Amino acid sequence: MAMIRSQAAKHASIVGAMKAITGTSNARASFARGRCVRGTYIPSDRADEVTTSQSFTRPSRVLARFSVDGNLKGSEMGNLVLRGFSFRLGGGDHRSDILTQSAPIHYARKVDQMVEFLNMRRPRASGGPDPVKMRAFSAAHPETRHQADYVAAHPLPPSFADTTYWAVHAFPATNANGERQFIKFKVAPVVGDAALPGGEVKATSSDALDDDLQKRIGASDIRFSLMALLGRPDDPVLDVTIRWPNEDSREAVRLGTIVITAIEPDETCDGSVFDPGNLADGIGYPPDEIFAARRAAYAISLARRG
Structure with a gap:
């Protein structure tokens, strides 16, 4: 019982720290700025090679949300601000919610480390977080730099629609033959990632990203390939701060196509x-560990919304 209470306290601490960092109270604890959209999902004829899940093997409606992380009150964007793309496939007993972001790795490996990482970034009365403590923490836990280093080395494109997104976790999938293997989800724009050279990002605000999204959907639909990166027996599945070996060049199966067709009122996603x-x-x-913590933290965050 004491262990359960301890875990619950950690999960509540994660939500509290995120809200302090982003400057939110009743909104989402993370990726609070965003735009709700809808569309359709078209499975490929190879989806059942990976999974029997009807979320991925059957056509369905899609509810999704593009978002940016960071302080809710800030307007400036840049290469170091993560973007998110969460989407829901299927319905009823066959619903799956997948959360992806514009970096293939997470910033913490263990829950205790995640709590400490976030608390270190809480703003002080004098302003932002303590840079000395942050440097000391990073030196003691170098894996917490992996995500930031990746983001810094990979310039973002000027549009949500041109961004590639990853789910950082390894999911066990069972296919039509009863075979089980770990996969990672990758969401890639059908037209290809349009990252800019030299780290330049033309979309300098969340409003610019939102305006671009509305213009694109007004002119046409937006299409993403939902990919399953296929795991190997020796892949690390417990550490979300590192990538699989040769992850970018390994075998992948296209599960289907996500087609975004319309802007949806934010209340549809906020409910x-x-x-x-x-x-x-x-x-x-x-x-x-991080996946289990995120499940608990999302429930706490929803309960705290006004």
Whole structure:
């Protein structure tokens, strides 16, 4: 019982720290700025090679949300601000919610480390977080720099529609032959990632990203390939701060195509959460600590929204 209370306190601390960092109270704890959209999902004829989950093997409507992380009151954007793309496939007993972001790795490996990482970034009365403590923490836990280093080395494109997104966890998937392997989800724009050279990002504000999204949807639809990167027996599945070996060049299967067709009122997405615990049979829960913590934290965050 004491262990359960301790875990619950850690999960509540994660939400509290995120809200302090982003300057939110009743809004989402992370990726608070965003735009709700809708569309359709078209499965490929190879989806059942990876999973029997009807979320991925059957056509369905899509509810999704593009978002940016960071302080809700800030307007400036840049290469160091993560973007998010959460989407819901299927419905009823066959619903799956997948949360992806514009970096393929997370900033913490263990829950205790995640709590400390976030608390270190809480703003002080005098302003932002303490840079001396942050440097000391990074030196003691170098894996917490992996995400920031990746983001700094990979300039973002000027549009949500041109961004590639990853789910950082390894999901156990069971295919039509009963074979089980770990996969990672990758969401890639059909037209290709349009990252700019030299680290230049023309979309300098969340409003600019939002305006671009509305213009693109007004002119046409936006299409993403939903990919499953296929795991190997020796891949690390418990550490979300590192990538699989040769991850960018390894075998992948296109599960289907996500077609975004319209802007949806924000209230449609704000009425619930994209819950990482919603996974239809055929896709299992990742075994890492961070996934379990995120499931709990999302429930707490929803309960605290006004």
